[in-house]
Amino acid sequence: MDKTQNNKAWFLVLPVLVVVAFSAILPLMTVVNYSVNDTFGNNDFFWVGLEWFEEMVTSDRLHEALGRQILFSAIILAIEVPLGIYIALNMPKSGAWASLCLVLMALPLLIPFNVVGTIWQIFGRVDIGLLGHYLAEMGIDYNYTNDPIDAWITVVVMDVWHWTSLIALLCYAGLQSIPNAYYQAARVDQASRWAVFRYIELPKMQGVLLIAVLLRFMDSFMIYTEPFVVTGGGPGNSTTFLSIDLVKMAIGQFDLGPAAAFSIMYFLVILLVSWVFYTVMTHLDKEEGR
């Protein structure tokens, strides 16, 4: 049968193209436009080429924010991943307790980000907060509003409280898919608890764990709302992460050009890391299928 040759198909994909253009491509292009121009209002644009990019790449302020951001992501991953796995391993496998655990674990994930921030903002306050007050009572000098270390601890603990459940639930799902025969075989083979984890549980969790790490990395790398509500990026700039800095620059100082250049680089970094994760995951899949 001869295939009909015409361009009708273009009309069929047109609606999608229009939606994508308005929702993604045009806004992104606006940002690109800002990043290569200087603007003084009145819609006057002056071409500056890559100047903003050069300024941003060499900016100490951005370097510091990036450093803080990487440190933050590294710390929360280092805590949440092992803790999530540990919790998943110790959750009941079935019965009423399992359901109760699942509900309790899911609760923090359902709370809006700014509410999480508000909860911890109040919880940690020395004057009226449950945590802050009792820490002060115990003679511990804790005040997240003027001590950078305390601010960091608060933000990290808040993130662990908020997101460890996600890793635990994903790992739990991975563990549930292991047939009982594997554990029985391990007992017959006289495997140690560590060997069971290393050779049975960990390989089976590998797939979900990669997704969990990717999600947590991306989310933590873009974190904004919670630290903004709790510390506002302070004290000083000590908890000013990339997106908080970006918002300060774009909306606080109205430096649209540098902020646009910053955004594009920020976007590329996240894209790069996601691509690396994607490659690793598909590579593992291929190995599996071999």
Added chain:
Amino acid sequence: MAQITLKNLAHSYLAQPKAEADYALKEMDHVWQNGGAYALLGSSGCGKTTLLNIISGLLRPSQGRVLFGDQDVTEAETTARNIAQVFQFPVVYDTMTVRENLAFPLRNRGMDAAYIKARVGQIAAMIGMEATLDRKARGLTADAKQKISLGRGMVREDVNAILFDEPLTVIDPHMKWELRTQLKQLHREFGHTMIYVTHDQTEALTFADKVVVMYDGRVVQMGTPEELFETPAHTFVGYFIGSPGMNLLPASVQGNRAVVAGTEILLGAHYAPPKGRVQIGVRPEYATLTNGAGLPFTLRRVEDVGRHRIIRGEVAGQTVNVIAPEGMPVGVDLTHVSFMPERIGVYADDWRVTGGPV
């Protein structure tokens, strides 16, 4: 290696079993000789795997004791029992190579590296996987994975028993036969006690010295393949072993005569009037079609299986099969079936009744 004794053993998956029906495994007393090759045969859900898991310690019995030699191991953990078990579906450690998989049980027991190397080589040769020893187990076919599981089960020489839970289900027919032969050879060489669970009678009869037939949570007969064939202790054994199974007809028995649907036939032994539901059982191999003697027979169809023919029909509404040699003409004049009297068994409530001399 040890003799395995089961004393008053019973198991229920319910916490508070009340009636006998609540038990997945009814009370039993059995001794499994040291070095025997046993097959546990029965249909799905008859309690074979339950019994196996109790022996290996993966399951605690609701009552009774399990003894390895003179040692009571009822409460002992699987790891302390020193047994090997191969499961129905392949269990391999994905991230390890084939070699590491085979070495795993030996490593866990802290064996000497040189010994491990030699032993793994030996086992790999036996399962025919020498060429793939250094490949990751991940991504191998189900066949190959199950061979690894088998190899891991047999790698330890000092085990008390090796338990197989339908291990050849996923293996293709040719390899099945070969592996079974190797298992048998291994048994002769090392003399491990082997217990082999299966629902395939050919597998059971070719593998084992003693076949243990289970039905509804009970061991109904433990015997050599010949005993199971010639003198089934329970109608289930008669039905399950043999192809087709034993013919069973409701009858009333008095002395050395049985009456089936109004017709009297001769038995090979003398019986006191049995109690309960009485049936006579005879294998199709010992039935012949006649043109007058015996019971009236309605022929339904003839199946030619090559080496003989199976004639399927009915006697008084009950299915009766007859095996006839090739070449025997089956004509319209063959309206009756007769049984060899000495091959007829009498069953009361499904259990075989022994008769006295005539």
